[in-house]
Amino acid sequence: MLYREAGDFKTSYHADNQTFPIRFDRIGFWITMVIAFAVIPFVINDYWANAILVPFLIYAIAAIGLNILTGYCGQVSLGTGGFMAVGAYACYKLMTGLDIYFASEGFVSAGGEMISKGGESFEVTGQFLFFTIAQNAEWTVYILTQINPVIAVILAGFVTAAVGVLFGLPSLRIKGFYLAVATLAAQFFLVWLFNKISWFYNYSASGQINAPERFVSEFAVTGPNTAPWAQYMVCLIFVVVCALIARNLTRGTVGRSWMAIRDMDIAAEIIGVNPLKAKLTAFAVSSFFIGISGALFFSVYLGAVEVGEAFGIQKSFLVLFMIIIGGLGSIFGCFAGAAFLVLLPVALKVIGVDVLGWPTDIVSHLNLVIVGALIMFFLIKEPHGLAQIWRLAKEKLRLWPFPY
Amino acid sequence: MKDIIEPYVTPDGRTIGGVLMDMRNITLRFGGVEAIKDISLDIREGEIRAIIGPNGAGKSSMLNVISGFYNPQEGEVWFRGEERPPMKPYQVARLGIARTFQNIALFEGMTVLDNIMTGRLTHMKSGMFWQAIWAGRAETEEVHNREIVERIIDFLEIQAIRKTPVGRLPYGLKKRVELARALAAEPKLLLLDEPMAGMNVEEKEDMSRFILDVNDEFGTTIALIEHDMGVVMDLSDRVVVMDYGRKIGDGTPDEVRNNEQVIDAYLGVAHD
Numbered sequence: 001m002l003y004r005e006a007g008d009f010k011t012s013y014h015a016d017n018q019t020f021p022i023r024f025d026r027i028g029f030w031i032t033m034v035i036a037f038a039v040i041p042f043v044i045n046d047y048w049a050n051a052i053l054v055p056f057l058i059y060a061i062a063a064i065g066l067n068i069l070t071g072y073c074g075q076v077s078l079g080t081g082g083f084m085a086v087g088a089y090a091c092y093k094l095m096t097g098l099d100i101y102f103a104s105e106g107f108v109s110a111g112g113e114m115i116s117k118g119g120e121s122f123e124v125t126g127q128f129l130f131f132t133i134a135q136n137a138e139w140t141v142y143i144l145t146q147i148n149p150v151i152a153v154i155l156a157g158f159v160t161a162a163v164g165v166l167f168g169l170p171s172l173r174i175k176g177f178y179l180a181v182a183t184l185a186a187q188f189f190l191v192w193l194f195n196k197i198s199w200f201y202n203y204s205a206s207g208q209i210n211a212p213e214r215f216v217s218e219f220a221v222t223g224p225n226t227a228p229w230a231q232y233m234v235c236l237i238f239v240v241v242c243a244l245i246a247r248n249l250t251r252g253t254v255g256r257s258w259m260a261i262r263d264m265d266i267a268a269e270i271i272g273v274n275p276l277k278a279k280l281t282a283f284a285v286s287s288f289f290i291g292i293s294g295a296l297f298f299s300v301y302l303g304a305v306e307v308g309e310a311f312g313i314q315k316s317f318l319v320l321f322m323i324i325i326g327g328l329g330s331i332f333g334c335f336a337g338a339a340f341l342v343l344l345p346v347a348l349k350v351i352g353v354d355v356l357g358w359p360t361d362i363v364s365h366l367n368l369v370i371v372g373a374l375i376m377f378f379l380i381k382e383p384h385g386l387a388q389i390w391r392l393a394k395e396k397l398r399l400w401p402f403p404y
Numbered sequence: 405m406k407d408i409i410e411p412y413v414t415p416d417g418r419t420i421g422g423v424l425m426d427m428r429n430i431t432l433r434f435g436g437v438e439a440i441k442d443i444s445l446d447i448r449e450g451e452i453r454a455i456i457g458p459n460g461a462g463k464s465s466m467l468n469v470i471s472g473f474y475n476p477q478e479g480e481v482w483f484r485g486e487e488r489p490p491m492k493p494y495q496v497a498r499l500g501i502a503r504t505f506q507n508i509a510l511f512e513g514m515t516v517l518d519n520i521m522t523g524r525l526t527h528m529k530s531g532m533f534w535q536a537i538w539a540g541r542a543e544t545e546e547v548h549n550r551e552i553v554e555r556i557i558d559f560l561e562i563q564a565i566r567k568t569p570v571g572r573l574p575y576g577l578k579k580r581v582e583l584a585r586a587l588a589a590e591p592k593l594l595l596l597d598e599p600m601a602g603m604n605v606e607e608k609e610d611m612s613r614f615i616l617d618v619n620d621e622f623g624t625t626i627a628l629i630e631h632d633m634g635v636v637m638d639l640s641d642r643v644v645v646m647d648y649g650r651k652i653g654d655g656t657p658d659e660v661r662n663n664e665q666v667i668d669a670y671l672g673v674a675h676d
Contacts, residue, residue, distance in 0.1 A: 013550040014543070248538040252546060253528045260511050260522050267509035270471055272497030272526040272589065281532065329513065 019247055036236055041229040049228035050301075056342045057235035058296050063322040063334035064246045065289030070320070071328035072250055073282035074262030075171050079183035081315035082190035083287050084294030085307050086163045089200050090156035091149075091295035092209045095222070096202060097132075098144035117141055118203040149214040149222050149299060153238070156295040157288040163190075164287020171279050187316055194307040208306050211299040222299040231300050238296060242289055247331050249285060258282050259329070290319075321371060325378055327387030336386040344370065414641060421449030423482075424625050425470065425593055430479035432465055439465040440476065441649040447593065452619055453627045454636045457646035458669060463629045464506060466646070467595050470627065471503045472496030484592070498526050502586040503595035506629075508578045512571040516581050519570055520556060523588030524549045553588055559621075560584050560614060576607040583614060587622075594618070596628040600635060608632065612639060637661065645669070 010016040020026040044053065062080060069075050099117055113124040115134055122134035122141055131142040147155070167186040171179050194200050201209045213223025220226045221234050249255050257278045260268035269275055298305045305311075318341065326337020345367045352363035382388055411421045425447040432440040440462045447453045455463045468474045469481070475490040482488065483499060491499075502523070511519050528549060534542035557563055560580055565573060570581060579599065586594055599615065600608045612635055618624050630636050636643060637657040645653035645660055647669040653660045660666055 013547045013554075017543075017546060017550070245536045248536050249532070252535040252538070252542060253525060253530065254532055254535055256514070256518055256522045257525060259514050259518070260525075263511035263513050264509050266473075267505065267511070268522075269493045270473065270497060270503060270509075271523060271585070272494050273522075274492075274494045 017251065019251070033240075041233055044228050044232055046228050049232050051346055052342060054231050054235050054301050056338055057232070057239045058293050058301055059319065059322060059338040059342060060239055060335050061242050061296070062290050062293035062319045063326060063338050064242055064331060065286045065291075065293065066319050067323045067326075067328065067331070067334050068246060068250070068258070068289065069282050069286035071323055071330065071333075072255060072262060073258040073279065073286075075168070075279060075282060076176065076180040077183040077286070078180050078313070078316045078320065079167060079186035079190070080290055080319045081311040081313060082187035083160050083164055083290040084297060084315060085190055085194055085311035086160045086287075087153075087156045087291030087294030088298035088305055088311065089194055089209065089307075090159035090291065091152050091299050092202075092211070093200070094144070094147050094152040094155055095149060095214060095299065096212055097146045099199075100142045102140045102142075103138060115143070117143070118198070146214075148216065150216060150234070152214075153292055153295040153299065157292040160291020160294065161284040161288040164283045164290070165280050168280055168283030168287075171283065172276055184313075184316075187313055191307050191311060206306075208304050209298065210304045211302075214299075222303070224303060226300070234300050235296055238292060242292065243331055243335075246285075246289065250331065254278075254281060254285075262329075321375055323385070324383075325374060325385055327385030328383065330384070330387035332390070333385050333387035336390070340386065341371070418450060418620065420451045420641065423447070424449045424484060425627075426480075426482035427466075427470070428480040428482065430466075430469060430476045430481070432462075432469060432474055432476045438649055440469070442479075443646070443649075443651045444479075445644050445651065445654065447625060447627050448642075449625055450619070450623055451625060451641040452615070452639055453625075454640035454643045455627065455629045455646065456631070456633070456636055456643060457652075460648075461646040462649040463646055464597060465649075467503065467597055467627070467629060470593075471501055471595055497589065500589070500592035501595065502589040502591035502593075504579075504582045504586050504597060504599060506597040506601065508575075508582055510570045510578055510582055510585070513569065515567050515569055516562060516573070516584075517553065517557075517566045519581060520553045520584045520588045521549065523585035524553060526589055552590075556584050556587050559617070560587075576603055576610075579603070579607075579611065580614070583611075583618075587618060587624075590622075591624060594624050594626045596626060596630075598629050598631065600630055600632055608635060615639060 010021070015021075020029055040053070062084060065083075066077060066080050069077050114121050115124060115132075116122065117134075120136060120139070122136045122139070124132060124134045126133040128142070130145045132145065134141050134143065167183065170182045174182060195207065198207075201207055204210075211222040213220055213225060215221065216234075219230050221230050250258070257268065257273040258281075260271065260273050261275060261278045261282075265275060268278070294311065297310070302310060322337035322341050323334060324337070325340055326335070327333025345364070348363050348367050348370075349360075352358045352366065353360055378385055411419055413419050423446045427443065427445050430440055430443050431438065443462075443466070445466075455466060457463050465474065469476050472491045472493045472495065480487055483501075488496075488499070511522065514522070528545055530540075530542040530545050534540045557566055560583065562577065562580055562584065565577065565581075570578065573581065583596070583599065586596075596615070600611050603611065615626060615628070616639065619626055628636075628640070640657060642655060643653070643657055643660045644651060645663070645666045647665075652669055653663040653666040655663070
């Protein structure tokens, strides 16, 4: 057989620690990488990018983020949608030029270029590091220079990490359902905040945020003229980097202290895990990934976002379902779960509507029914999800076809 | 102040040094209940110190005070010649005190190897950045600590199960893995809370051998709680006996065995 584990000996601990200890897995990984980077970008079209691949990649990042928090560190979170919104809005503000106001009464500006912010016009009076300084009679405004979209996305991740740590503070005192409710509060609070304060959406009349057109070298990666392959490549690079970071963190000291907190927090503390540090780093890293996925979701995928619609509670549940179906505590499971829940509605539509000719509404309801039934099935039968089924299948296949 | 005690050599050739851990007049209350009443006891470097007593005597509470899980209302805890202020358990772990639990407290979802590696947490210092890219200090540290962990795995003869998730192991092996996890920290003081509870004779013999070997080879000071009197009397250098939160006896196994109060506590006494 091609796939075998026997005879694959390790002679150093370094080799034993690698991500794919089995040779065949390594080969499979590199083949997947080659296809993802060297084949798909050339054959991708608008439908494949927007219906399947780009949402799959973005949800995979969100699922990795939530899985670190819930699957590895055992802290239940229902605030994923809210944290994605933080990422999206941080990315928007950074891309359009973050502006900070200071009241300075009685100031009269003298000459220069005019800019307008929030319906008011300001006179540009100077430049300071990365900031443009502009003033009118009442206000001084510092405007951050517009940032490269990729850097904006990464910075949005860091902003979300900080917000995540803030909302993770209650986790030091409360666990389980109570923590879930606390993160649920974060979800509703953040969505409310982004609706309420117009500074976040640059005072636009619709309350929407729209991704401006931005370029990486000469290729548009955000905005209406982005090519499908460019969308795909940006998301792919982010996914690969995020997955590698997540894998490295979870196999090392940090990951072990997260899992120790998850499995038995009292014993973990006695062994020397600082619970404060472990839980807050889990919240930070998790929110970092979720923030990046939110930023990509807004800037690269949708382009225009209304917060309640795109980052509502449904999004939190969707990502939670992904890690339950995919597998808690498994990076591969994040991809499996994201692929499953992105593909399911598409597959149902193709089979139900296009092939069998059923009405669209029945098919979309059927989608909900199937997801609901699957969640129950996985929670009862296989809490470790598709990843575990895959592992078990491999174990069975090792002896197949002569199991005795 | 306590008198300075001279080191001495036991009949089997181990050297017992000065006082490592000194508990002075410890009182621990839970609301109105006094779990520990004004107990003083010391643990000397290199010795095996047993704490025995009937159920509810306050033995586990004592161990919890030593490991920093409870902070006593009164009394002082001196460790390596310094008074230890009230601390969180993870800070105590960094001082070099490791323990096992009465009911096994392993991380069930992790493999044996990961469990024991977690025990080395206090020795691993690489930052998150290096771990995220799995390079530099993080990687060398991982390999270096893996070598130490593998030595402990060899020592406790659990090579065959190193990649098995702990949840799948039988009880006796779990106890052994827990001992391995505590040993991985290379503790100065190892606390064992009923290391032989629920074991059959053979497993008890194995465990006794491991405890003696640990003490002998690594020179680790051990404090243990155990109900099996045969084991206690054979293993330990000194025994402290507790009953209803008080200390009723302290000394060598022979002294304790002949102590009138101890016999009364264990066998009961006629009140007439």
